[in-house]
Amino acid sequence: MSWNLDNDRPIFVQIVEHLQCDIVSGVYAPGQKIPSVRELATEASVNPNTMQRALSELERDGLMHSERTSGRFITEDITMIDKLKEELATKRIEDFLKQMERLGLSPREIKDLIAKKVKE
Amino acid sequence: MSWNLDNDRPIFVQIVEHLQCDIVSGVYAPGQKIPSVRELATEASVNPNTMQRALSELERDGLMHSERTSGRFITEDITMIDKLKEELATKRIEDFLKQMERLGLSPREIKDLIAKKVKE
């Protein structure tokens, strides 16, 4: 999956979200070692400092931890990962519904539109 | 409706989106005069220049037009407004579905979650 970073929002924020997705969707398994800061930075075409900042955020939240010279590892706490997954999903659904209602669409219309899109 | 601006994205972009919503949802009727740059800026707690920038964007897209000293008016082209409404809705649905799939949820799961939320 490419990184697809844009200039609409801070890059480090987008990286955090990208990695959160990779974690909750299983791209990175619990306990798995992830590439080094420098590797990830190259891969995403950003400065190592920017990648470092994103990783620090994730570390602060307990989603990963670093071991001085061995590298960085995803947490093994599956409960934490599942909880994050539900949080992210819930938040996105709520944001989405709010946005759609602000466009003047009724819950009923929204539901139908989704059902139609999902069929495709 | 309060403006609810955050620091995650450029404020002028958020203002553009806010006003687009107000137009397609009918808060501002076609042809209606909208408050002055200075009034809107005060209301949204931003600098007049920032509001001006957002309004210029909307004007560039043809959604409103300014008349030197009479003020600014929403377009009377209802077709344009309806088209925008559909564009915005479609884009948001697609973005939403992409995000949810990246979290590792199947279309089926997504549909069920929405249905559940909409019931509330």
Next chain:
DNA sequence: ACTATTGTATTAGTCACTTAATACAATAAG
């Protein structure tokens, strides 16, 4: 005619994000 209000333009300064270029500490690997 005068005045207030409108949109618009200009210039400067502040701040956060980003990049760049290093440097250092710790340790796994040889």
Next chain:
DNA sequence: CTTATTGTATTAAGTGACTAATACAATAGT
């Protein structure tokens, strides 16, 4: 022990968004 690789920290510079403070032009209202 030596070396390469890891995470981490520091300093400087560039960029864009935002604010601030004006100034000007046009015209509706009086």
